Amino acid sequence: MLKNYFKIAFRNLIRNSVFSVINIAGLSLGLTCCMLIVLYTKDELSFDRFHENRNELYRIDVTMKDHEGSRTIGSTNAIHGPSFKQEIPEIKEVVRVQGSSFVIKKGSELLNENVIFADNNFFSVFSMPLLSGEPGTVLSDVQSVVLTEKMAEKYFSTIEAVGKVLELKVGESFEPFVVSGVARDCPQNSSIQFDFVLPFAFQESRKWIDNEWLGFYMNTFVLLNDKADYQAISPKMNKVFTTKSAEEISKIKDFKQKITFHLKPFLELHLDAEADGGLRNGLTYASNPIYSYILSGIAIFILLIACVNFVNLTVARSLKRAKEIGIRKVVGSQRKQLTIQFLGESFLLSLVAFTCAIILLVVVLPTFNDLANKQLAFSYLLDLKLVSGYVALYLVTGLTAGFYPALVLSGFSPAQTLYHRTRLTRKNYLTKGLVVFQFALSVCLVVGTVVIYSQFKYLTNKNLGYNDKNLMMFRIGRGGTAENARTSIMQDLKGISGVENVAAFNGNYNGTGAKINGREISFGYIGVDDNFLRTMEIPVLKGRNFSQNFPSDPENSVVVNEAFVKEAGWKDPIGKEIDFFWKQKKMTVIGVVRDYHYASLKEEIQPLLLTQDPNYGLGAIYLKLNETGIPETMKKVSAIFNKHVPFLPFEYKFEDASNLQRYESEAKWKQIITFAAILSIFISCIGLFGLATFNAESRMKEIGIRKVLGASVASITTRLSGDFIKLVLIAIVVALPLSAYLANLWLENFPYRIEISWTYFAIAALLAIAIAMLTVGYQSIRMAMTNPIRSLGSD
Structure with missing residues (x-):
């Protein structure tokens, strides 16, 4: 009987090849979309779950409120975690993690690599397996380094790298760091990603650490006792902060910010859509859960419509099989048998569609990975739970697609079907x-x-308010030889025929605050040279630009943008004073520039102040290049850079490409x-x-x-x-x-x-x-x- 059902089903698929192809194509697309989204969702939900201490791990977050509103960040300072541990018994361990970068020597080649600084209990608290080295002691030496197997192969051509030496650029020289351990490459579903791990104690030994209570620039994780209530820890942290920071806050006049600490479960970090700035300082791969909802909705809709279309097409073709059904009923077929037959055909078609969907999944997975910024692999499907889920999906799809047609077709009257009197209502409002x-x-x-x-x-x-075409930027570093070499570099660059303009810049748009007529405002704060505005092609609307003809400009003068003038409430800004109360200094506005988009267009233009403060190192150089002969010009620029900055790799970016990446x-x-x-x-x-x-x-x-x-x-x-x-x-x-x-x-x-x-x-x-x-x-x-x-x- 089953053999006969299979044979009839197969013949019907072949006989109605066009409809079969359409049905299979629709179901295959729906199933493929569902499989892709299941893989995506599984990866999203699997982040960081491989850590043994995952349920007791938390990150310290900070919420800051003032008259402009509130924001939450995932950053703390070096002093916060150890102080909380000392005062709060529920905290078992504290691990500080800070992202950074170092130039590393590889023979005669200089490479800029991303590293993280971490406390020496990092590998004991987090389940990052070591191929060699002891978790509790691998970071105990301040001049030690742990690298991944990928980096071990890159630098030493072997993972047997313990005891070997890497030279890292520290200040103006290269210092030896002994490889104390080799870790497995970080899992792709890990929020913590690293190639090299350096001891946090190294920064402390060089006095690079800022121990102010009001500083926030690194991640701090805590491991709690098994029975601790993490929500009850927040009031205790805030009490410690209030006590310990009182003296520091008292030195700041009119301090009005309200700062509170709380714990964020480690497993929630990946899908944390609230923290300002996302994951940083050694954490990465932040995601928004809304993406999973949107993609899941699209996939479910496509599969549902494919199933309903299967029903429509099957019922539409049913008139062609009415006589067959009538004959079967006349010779004794029961409705149950006909239902089984049509369900069998549905499951056969679903099986073919499922097979096609798996093939299609393998084909489109690389494209989907690129779109979703994932590294999903077909091997993910081999998970027992997923296999069970796909089997259930197949059964539900076959049943959903075949139940209604089987019910309708098996209910045809033999007399009506044999005399071609079968009618299906055209008033199918549902369809x-x-x-x-x-x-x-x-x-x-x-x-x-x-x-x-x-x-x-x-x-x-x-x-954008400035010209980003053929505008490139590279960094030379700050302080020491780099600072001294800047003048020589810029002078040599001006001698290249393909370079139209050269300017120096501090390298980042930082934020700060000052008082205007007793009212405190926040704004962007950058350091520039005299030629910055000309190179960027930003016009001065009022007043003047910085000039060497005015020697007092670096100490006393600033230039602001239109948004700054609006925020300050000025009608005539030239000559107005800005009170930098935090450094006990007042500076005078000498010019106003047109607003330009120094951030993405997803953000409004904020108040901006330009300064030539001599204490603000200009570690980046902008070049405006001629449109012709850019490759040849770049070779000459590289040669000049390597001549004056031999201890850094030449890395550059074009401003228009950087803007597009936003x-x-x-x-x-x-x-x-x-x-x-x-x-x-x-x-x-x-x-x-x-x-x-x-x-x-x-x-x-x-x-x-x-x-x-x-x-x-x-x-x-x-x-x-x-x-x-x-x-x-x-x-x-x-x-x-x-x-x-x-x-x-x-x-x-x-x-x-x-x-x-x-x-x-x-x-x-x-x-x-x-x-x-x-x-x-x-x-x-x-x-x-x-x-x-x-x-x-x-x-």
Whole structure:
């Protein structure tokens, strides 16, 4: 019996090859999307769960409130963790982790590598397996270093590296660090990523540590006792802070910030969407859980629609099998047997679709990894729980896709089917409603794609207030020989024909505060030379630029932007004083520059102050290059750098490329939403095709009569297509206000954004209508051109 069922099912698949391919394609796409999202979600939820102490590990977070609002950061200072441990018995261990970088010698080559500083209990608290070395002592020597197996192979061509020496640039010279351990490469689902680990005690020995209670620049983790309530620790930390920081705070006049400490479970760090700045200082791979929700929603929708389309197509083709069902019932087949047969066909088709989905998964996984910034592998599928989940998904898909057709087909009356009197109602509001829903979502996705494309184009082409074309920047370091070499480097660079302008910059946009008329404001704070504004092509709107003709500028003068003037409430800013109370100094505004976007366009332009404070080292150089001969110019720039800064690798970046990188997230979501729109439209067309087939085949006799009475192919096609175009028009009416609302909601995340145009909606609507007409038109024309004798004789 089962063999017979299988044979009939296989023959039906072959006989109806077009419908079989469409069904398999739809189910395969749905299953592939589900598999990809399951892999993605599994990876997201698996972050940091390999640590043995995961349930007792927490990071110390800080919330700061003032008159401008509040923000939470995951940073502390070196003094916080040890002080809390000393006063709070529930804290078993404290581990400080700080990200940094070092230049390391590899023969004659100089390489800039990322490292982390960590306390000597790092490998005891965190489950980062060592291939060699003891977890408790591997960081006990201040001149020791632990490196990963990948770095051991890179620098020593072997993982047997313990006892070997690495030379790291410390200050103006290279110092030897002995390899005390080799760790396994960090798992890809680890928030802590490192290539080298240096003892935190090394910084303490060189007095690099800032022990102020009001400093926040490193991660501090605590390991609690098994029975400790982490929420009860926060009040105790705040009590310690209040007591210990009192003297320091008393020295700051008008200190109004409220600072509170609390613990964040280590397992929540990866999906922490609230902490300001995300994961940093040795932590990485921060993610927003909203991505999992959005992708899961898309995948579930695609699979659900694929299953419903399977139902539509199967029912639509059922008229072709009505006679078969009647004969089976006449010769004694029971409804139960017919139900099993049709369910069997559904499971067979689902099995083929599942196999195709696995093949498709392997093919598209590299592309998905690139879009999602993941390193997922097919081997993830071999997890026992996942295999069980996919088996369950297969069973649910086969049952969902086959249950309703099996129920309908097995219920046909033998007398009606043998005399071709079987009718399936055309007033299938559920199916038509689903078509409306499908196309409404498709239109929303198309509008979303157009809006995201337009906003991305706007972000990457908007005038930033300065010219970032052919503008490159490289760092020379601060202090010592680098500081002394800066003048010589800039002088030599000016002699290169391909260099149009040269300027010095401190290298980062830092934040600080000052008082204006007794009111404290916050602003960006950068150090520049006289030529910075000319090189960046930023105009001075009022007053003047820094100049060597005014020797007092470095000590007494500043330049501000328009946003600073607005925040200060000045009408005439030139000559106004800014009180830097924290360094007991006042400086005078000599110029106002046009606002320019020194941060991404996802942030509003903030107040900015430019200074030539001699204590503010200018460790970076900007070059404005001529458009022609850039490769040759770069070779000359590199030679000059290596001549004057022989202990640093020459690393540079172009400003326009750096600005583009700020919108990587938008670029990836642009691609994801585009793919989702294409899939949604494709699967919606499958559903529409199935409904058109069902409608046309159930009206074959009507079509034949109309043709005999003289109806043209065009009129019949219009009549058959009209109902479906109405459904698509209803979908457009539903989708346009919804897509407009969602588009505006998304655009609210950008202070600088496009204005939504009616053309976006027109494009989506016309595309939906065109695709629907092509889908339905093909089937309608085919049926309209059928010989009327055949149509009338079919009944």
